[in-house]
Amino acid sequence: MVVDKSTTTNALEQFVVLAKSAKGAACVELVKQALEAPGVYVFGELLDSPNVADLLNTHKIYLSTLNLFAYGTYKDYLANPQDFMQLSPAQKKKLQHLTIVTLATKSKCIPYDVLLKELEIKNVRDLEDLIIEAIYADIIHGKLDQKNSQLEVDYAIGRDIRxxxxxxxxxxxxxxxxxxxxxxxxxxxxxxxxxxxxxxxxxxxxxxxxxxxxxxxxxxxxxxxxxxxxxxxxxVDSREAASSGDKGKKGQKVAKGLKILR
Structure with missing residues (x-):
């Protein structure tokens, strides 16, 4: 499973630059825009901005919401909604997308039952639509396994680290x-x-x-x-043979001589 934050980090840069001069209410508005902006799914650099950190003393609820989007899930929001700002439909959907990313980094196959529970969605059709939107947003890659009622994940972006x-x-x-x-x-x-x-x-x-x-x-x-x-x-054999031949001839002559004497 490949994890890459470069695309979402680039989308955040404009807000990081603006945060250097935005203070108080202007910084709050900047945080709201960042939480709703398409393509912005990591917030670490924005949290590191001194002006954003100062919201802890003046507008704590917005800093808590920014931390929620950086590290938390939709279930965390539902558990303590009073600790966070009221989310717009676009912000709510983005937090649900980030929740899918968190689940995707933990398991390659995520059952629909787990997703329905974590995202507080009532039916599978709405869940699949939300997953498809996350895939089109390029924060996860995968496919819907409707036969086994699960999401198979091939890729997910990396979220911020506490x-x-x-x-x-x-x-x-x-x-x-x-x-x-x-x-x-x-x-x-x-x-x-x-x-x-x-x-x-x-x-x-x-x-x-x-x-x-x-x-x-x-x-x-x-x-x-x-x-x-x-x-x-x-x-040697040839010589012996020759010698034997001579002796044989002499013997024949002697024998003929004997015959004549007789």
């Missing part, structure tokens, strides 16, 4: 960083082991190739020696 939640986020990031370091160390160990095994395998391959070369040389030498020995044997 100052007291920063330490929790920092701890989460540190834990995530530590986990990444452990995984990286494990990967590096595996790489070293793989390289070592590769080097051993290459060395063994070279040894085998050398053994093959030595065996070939030995076989070649043995074959050469056998070939030389066979040639010598053939010469």
């Amino acid at each position: 100052p007291e939640d920063i330490n929790t986020i920092v701890n989460c990031l540190q834990d995530w960083s530590s986990a990444c370091d452990k995984v990286l160390h494990c990967v590096e160990s595996q790489i070293c082991r793989a390289n070592s095994e590769k080097s051993s395998a290459m060395l063994r391959q070279l040894e085998i190739e050398q053994e093959i070369v030595n065996i070939k040389k030995t076989l070649k030498t043995q074959l050469q020696e056998r070939s030389d020995g066979t040639d010598e044997l053939m010469v």
